[in-house]
Amino acid sequence: MSEKTFIILMGAPGAGKGTQAKLLQADFNLPQVSTGDLFRFNLKNETELGKLAKSYMDKGELVPDDVTVSMVEQRLAEGDCAGGAILDGFPRSAAQAEALDNLLDKMNSRVAVVPFVRVEQEILVARLLKRAELEGRADDNEETIRTRMRVYHESTAPLLDYYSAKGLVVEIDGDRPVEVVQAELKQIVESKN
Numbered sequence: 001m002s003e004k005t006f007i008i009l010m011g012a013p014g015a016g017k018g019t020q021a022k023l024l025q026a027d028f029n030l031p032q033v034s035t036g037d038l039f040r041f042n043l044k045n046e047t048e049l050g051k052l053a054k055s056y057m058d059k060g061e062l063v064p065d066d067v068t069v070s071m072v073e074q075r076l077a078e079g080d081c082a083g084g085a086i087l088d089g090f091p092r093s094a095a096q097a098e099a100l101d102n103l104l105d106k107m108n109s110r111v112a113v114v115p116f117v118r119v120e121q122e123i124l125v126a127r128l129l130k131r132a133e134l135e136g137r138a139d140d141n142e143e144t145i146r147t148r149m150r151v152y153h154e155s156t157a158p159l160l161d162y163y164s165a166k167g168l169v170v171e172i173d174g175d176r177p178v179e180v181v182q183a184e185l186k187q188i189v190e191s192k193n
C-alpha cells in the first residue's frame with residue numbers, strides 16, 4: 001500500500017457521491033475533492049475557469065479534459081491532499097482516468113479502491129428533480145438531467161470496466177438510507193487502507 005490513499009467514488013449523477021464523500025472525510029482524515037464543487041466555486045467567483053466551465057455545466061456536458069485535469073492536478077498539490085483524497089466526480093472520461101494514473105504515478109501512488117454506488121435510473125432522476133427544488137442548482141432541470149445521464153452512460157460508466165480490470169471496483173447498493181450506505185463504504189475503505 002502506498003502512503004497516500006486515493007479513493008474514487010463512482011456513481012451516476014444523484015447517486016449520493018457528494019453526501020457520502022463528505023461523511024467519509026472525517027473518518028479517514030482525507031479531503032473530498034469534488035470537481036463539480038471546484039467548478040461551482042469558480043463560477044460563483046467569476047474566474048476565467050468559471051466562465052469557461054459555465055457553458056458546459058449549464059448544458060450538462062463535460063468540461064474539456066485538459067481544463068479539468070489541470071484543475072485537479074493543482075488541487076492535489078495542495079497540503080491537505082498530502083495523505084491522499086476522496087475523489088468525487090472525477091475521473092469522468094477515459095482520458096481523465098489515464099491522466100489521473102499518470103499524476104498518481106508521479107507521486108509514487110495509485111488508486112486504492114473504487115466504490116461504485118449503484119442506484120437505478122428512475123430513482124436517480126426523481127432524486128435530482130427533488131434536489132432541484134431544495135437546492136436550486138442551475139443544472140438540476142429535466143433537460144440537463146437527461147443530458148447528464150447520457151454523458152454518464154457514454155463517457156463515465158465505461159470507467160467501471162477500466163477499474164474492474166485492475167480489481168479495484170466494489171459495488172454498493174445506493175438505494176438505502178444514507179447511514180447504511182455510509183457504514184458499508186467505511187468498511188470497504190478500511191479493508192483497503
Ligand code: AMP
Binds near residue numbers: 036056057092
Ligand atoms: P457534479 O456536481 O459532479 O454533478 O458536476 C456538475 C457539472 O460540472 C457536470 O455536469 C460537468 O459539467 C462539470 N464537471 C464536474 N466534474 C467534471 C469532470 N470530471 N469532467 C468534466 N466536467 C465535470
